[in-house]
Amino acid sequence: MCPEKNKSESITKAHGAISISFIITSLTIGFIAILNESVLLSIIYLVIVISAFIVMSIIYCSKCLCRNNCNHIFIGHLSKIFSKQNSKNYTKSDVIFGAVLPMLIVYIIPQFWLINNSLYFLLFWILTIIGILDVLIFVCRNCRNTKCSMCKSHK
Ligand code: SF4
Numbered sequence: 001m002c003p004e005k006n007k008s009e010s011i012t013k014a015h016g017a018i019s020i021s022f023i024i025t026s027l028t029i030g031f032i033a034i035l036n037e038s039v040l041l042s043i044i045y046l047v048i049v050i051s052a053f054i055v056m057s058i059i060y061c062s063k064c065l066c067r068n069n070c071n072h073i074f075i076g077h078l079s080k081i082f083s084k085q086n087s088k089n090y091t092k093s094d095v096i097f098g099a100v101l102p103m104l105i106v107y108i109i110p111q112f113w114l115i116n117n118s119l120y121f122l123l124f125w126i127l128t129i130i131g132i133l134d135v136l137i138f139v140c141r142n143c144r145n146t147k148c149s150m151c152k153s154h155k
C-alpha cells in the first residue's frame with residue numbers, strides 16, 4: 001500500500017511539476033535542434049520520446065505504490081492507461097529497461113545535432129541538470145514509492 005501522505009506533499013508535488021517541466025523543455029530543445037536539420041528525423045525522435053515514456057510507465061510505474069498520486073504528475077496517469085498495477089518489487093531488469101535505458105536513449109540521440117549549436121547544447125544540459133537535481137534533492141526525499149531505490153522517505 002502507498003504510505004500515508006506527509007506534510008511536505010504539496011511542496012513535493014510542486015517540485016515534481018517543476019522538474020518534469022525542465023526535463024520536457026530540455027527534450028523539446030533537442031527536438032528543435034533535430035527539426036532544424038530534418039523534419040523526418042525530428043518526428044522519429046518525437047515518437048521515440050513518447051515511446052520511452054510509455055515504456056517507463058508500463059515497466060517501472062506499474063509497480064509503483066503511488067502511481068495514483070504520481071510525483072512526476074502525468075507519468076502515473078500514463079501508467080494507468082497502459083498497464084495494470086503490479087504488486088511485485090522492482091528487479092534489475094525493471095530498473096535497466098524501465099528507467100535507465102529509455103532515459104539514456106532520449107538523451108543521447110539529440111546530442112548529434114546539439115553538438116553543432118552551442119546555445120541549444122548549453123540550454124539542453126542546464127535544464128536537464130536542474131531538472132534532475134530537483135528530483136534528487138526535493139522529490140525523491142518525500143516520494144512515497146518506497147520500492148524505488150532512489151526513495152529517501154520512510155527510511
Ligand atoms: S512516482 Fe515515479 S514510479 Fe511512481 S508513478 Fe510517478 S513516475 Fe512512476
Ligand code: SF4
Pocket residue numbers: 071135139140141143144145148149150151152
Ligand atoms: S523515489 Fe524519486 S525516482 Fe523514484 S519514483 Fe519517487 S521521485 Fe521518482
